Amino acid sequence: MGSVTLSDIGVTPLQRIAVIGGDVLHALKSTDSDFHGFGEAYFSTIATGAIKGWKRHGRMTMNLIVPVGMVKFVFYQEGGSLFREETIGIERYVRLTVPAGIWFGFQGIAGGESMVLNIASIPHDPDEVERLPITAIAYQWNNI
């Protein structure tokens, strides 16, 4: 885990295809170069201004997609002095690929509930997740 850096987080533009009756939004294909296996897909909803974090996975690679609203993700590598911020959602429709070993938190910044889809490389396993209270890492979240 020690060799992972914030620059290892991938950002992949995703297609949004206009279809009569409702658009089609790509998320992830098994043939994508940043596909690391399928373990579980689940949604996390996040209210306007709400913050979830901090969490760090020991084995899971996350693929994060925001098909509803806008979400600001903040990433932190232990021992570092920098944060990486990525704001994604309908106005910037990309996929974030996050390797294991990086602390992350996120905040809903749309004017309504936002929705995150995580397509994870392994099924949920509480033994590979570490958690810290939001105040434990000195990032200055905005009030929204």
Added chain:
Amino acid sequence: MGSVTLSDIGVTPLQRIAVIGGDVLHALKSTDSDFHGFGEAYFSTIATGAIKGWKRHGRMTMNLIVPVGMVKFVFYQEGGSLFREETIGIERYVRLTVPAGIWFGFQGIAGGESMVLNIASIPHDPDEVERLPITAIAYQWNNI
């Protein structure tokens, strides 16, 4: 394909876990008994009253989840005289597992845009999809 029937469509209740700041909604795990491999995940949005269909996959097993709104799916087996209707979404949070070989269409029935996640067993391949105009199969859709 000829041996597939409408009763082969699976309905699996999914967990919706209350979390401060926003709920977590399960979708699919690789360890689920109705997991048939991961090929691609994508979203289809559908406006209120809009109808998409008909389509039939030759090889793809679909896992259909509706995390936003409510969607009525209608399934039809060629040569049969019956339709199977399944209305799913936030008020009935389940996963539909649909084997290849079944015609399907769907309609948004929530008072706003609904969103379907398909976790498909193979990546999109236009060669394995058949399409018919919505009028080609005599199902009586409701006006919404």
